[in-house]
Amino acid sequence: MKNNIVEYWDFRSSDYHTEYAHCIDEEMDVWKSIFSEILLTDKKIRALEVGTGPGILAISLAAMGHDVTGVDLSESMLGKADANAREKGVNISLLQGDAEKIPLKDGEYDFVFSKYLLWTLPQPDKFLDEHSRLLKDGGLMMIIDGLWFQNPDGTEKECSRFSRFDELYADVKPNLPLAKNNTPERITDLVQSHGFEVVSWRFLDDYFSFLERNDPPGHAAAYTQPPHMILAKKISQGR
Numbered sequence: 001m002k003n004n005i006v007e008y009w010d011f012r013s014s015d016y017h018t019e020y021a022h023c024i025d026e027e028m029d030v031w032k033s034i035f036s037e038i039l040l041t042d043k044k045i046r047a048l049e050v051g052t053g054p055g056i057l058a059i060s061l062a063a064m065g066h067d068v069t070g071v072d073l074s075e076s077m078l079g080k081a082d083a084n085a086r087e088k089g090v091n092i093s094l095l096q097g098d099a100e101k102i103p104l105k106d107g108e109y110d111f112v113f114s115k116y117l118l119w120t121l122p123q124p125d126k127f128l129d130e131h132s133r134l135l136k137d138g139g140l141m142m143i144i145d146g147l148w149f150q151n152p153d154g155t156e157k158e159c160s161r162f163s164r165f166d167e168l169y170a171d172v173k174p175n176l177p178l179a180k181n182n183t184p185e186r187i188t189d190l191v192q193s194h195g196f197e198v199v200s201w202r203f204l205d206d207y208f209s210f211l212e213r214n215d216p217p218g219h220a221a222a223y224t225q226p227p228h229m230i231l232a233k234k235i236s237q238g239r
């Protein structure tokens with residue numbers, strides 16, 4: 001499965017999110033504002049973005065003065081993240097790795113986050129165990145994802161906008177527990193059963209407005225609803 005997943009994202013790296021390249025500063029402002037809302041600290045933190053793709057979130061957080069690493073399975077995506085970071089004059093560390101077995105040391109991160117990754121993981125349990133391992137006690141996890149591949153009435157979308165996706169994910173998608181019905185309620189339940197205390201969740205209306213304002217034809221309209229953001233804290237061992 002991972003071979004197909006990596007082949008797809010290597011392929012998509014050439015055009016993924018490039019529709020928004022002309023408004024990268026506006027997008028970075030949206031993420032900076034969200035990070036300011038959730039981090040509530042002026043202290044420099046150590047953060048990790050898993051499934052960083054073109055690195056927009058990692059770059060936004062690093063531009064706020066934090067120490068940020070981005071991990072991705074796809075080398076080509078990491079190349080895009082590196083090019084974007086250079087263009088923005090921001091320093092981030094990049095590392096090839098699997099979200100279900102991240103090649104980094106235990107307990108070194110204050111904040112671990114991902115956007116649009118959970119749905120494509122064959123073993124979300126392992127991903128959450130890795131977050132728990134990498135975070136310091138009391139560290140913060142942020143998961144952003146959405147309801148994909150379904151119509152507003154809950155029925156399944158027959159095919160995606162991308163034929164290569166349909167081809168490479170055909171045998172993979174049925175084995176992804178959160179590709180379907182990826183609701184915030186399901187994620188909060190899952191997170192709670194992995195040693196996290198859910199702090200809050202909300203729809204990212206602010207990010208969705210940004211997508212709509214700069215919408216390439218039909219892109220934001222293809223969302224079933226605005227993406228959701230779940231925040232949870234690793235429960236301290238001593239508690």
Ligand SMILES: C[S@@+](CC[C@H](N)C(=O)[O-])C[C@H]1O[C@@H](n2cnc3c(N)ncnc32)[C@H](O)[C@@H]1O
Pocket residue numbers: 005006009010017050051052053054055056071072073074077097098099100114115116117120121
């Ligand atoms: C939908 S893209 C999201 C990229 C980025 N987070 C964003 O929102 O712009 C999914 C990303 O997750 C990466 N990915 C997929 N499976 C992964 C895994 N098991 N471990 C790490 N990265 C993975 C893909 O290579 C791709 O860059």
